[in-house]
Amino acid sequence: MLQITNKTTIPISEISISAIRSQGAGGQNVNKVATAIHLRFDINASSLSPLYKERLLNLGDQRITKDGIIVIKAQQHRTQEQNKEDALNRLQTLIKSVTVIPPKRKPTKPTRSAKNKRIDSKTKHGEIKTLRRNITE
Numbered sequence: 001m002l003q004i005t006n007k008t009t010i011p012i013s014e015i016s017i018s019a020i021r022s023q024g025a026g027g028q029n030v031n032k033v034a035t036a037i038h039l040r041f042d043i044n045a046s047s048l049s050p051l052y053k054e055r056l057l058n059l060g061d062q063r064i065t066k067d068g069i070i071v072i073k074a075q076q077h078r079t080q081e082q083n084k085e086d087a088l089n090r091l092q093t094l095i096k097s098v099t100v101i102p103p104k105r106k107p108t109k110p111t112r113s114a115k116n117k118r119i120d121s122k123t124k125h126g127e128i129k130t131l132r133r134n135i136t137e
Contacts, residue, residue, distance in 0.1 A: 002088060004095050014047065015091070016040040017084060022075040036075035039087040043068040048095075055098040063094070070094065 002010040019034040043056050043064070057068055064070050072094075074087035110118075 002092055004092060005099060008048070008052070008095075008099075010041075010046065010048070010095075014041065014045070015088075017087070019080055020073075035078060035080050035083060036073060037080065037083040037087045039070075039072040039074065039091060041070040041072075041091060043070065052095065052098055056095065059098060061094065 002012065002015065004010060016039070018038045018040075020036045020038050021034050022036040043053050046053070048056075053068075056064065056070075063072060070091060072087045072090050074083040074090065076086060077083050
């Protein structure tokens with residue numbers, strides 16, 4: 001079970017994990033050992049609540065396909081176990097990010113002194129322009 005919150009968990013059976021070869025320069029194990037992890041999680045077929053599903057599908061994340069499948073490739077570490085743990089942590093973080101509701105924005109008004117300063121600077125600028133115009137004429 002992958003623990004998301006205190007009440008929300010995902011069974012490991014809903015997560016598809018496969019080992020693939022890592023990219024980049026390797027050394028002795030290059031093109032031989034499959035250490036990278038390819039994780040796939042189908043949002044629509046999961047046991048998540050409809051609220052989480054809706055928020056995940058509306059999330060503009062490049063890791064979520066149009067079909068609603070989260071694809072994570074983990075290849076930072078040298079061992080398959082560490083990459084698997086990294087991929088599961090990244091999936092957990094992605095789903096946790098949807099649980100947080102941002103506070104509603106309260107529009108603010110400029111203060112009276114800020115309005116007066118703005119108007120004063122506009123009138124000063126206008127006076128300078130009229131003075132310049134009178135000098136050139």
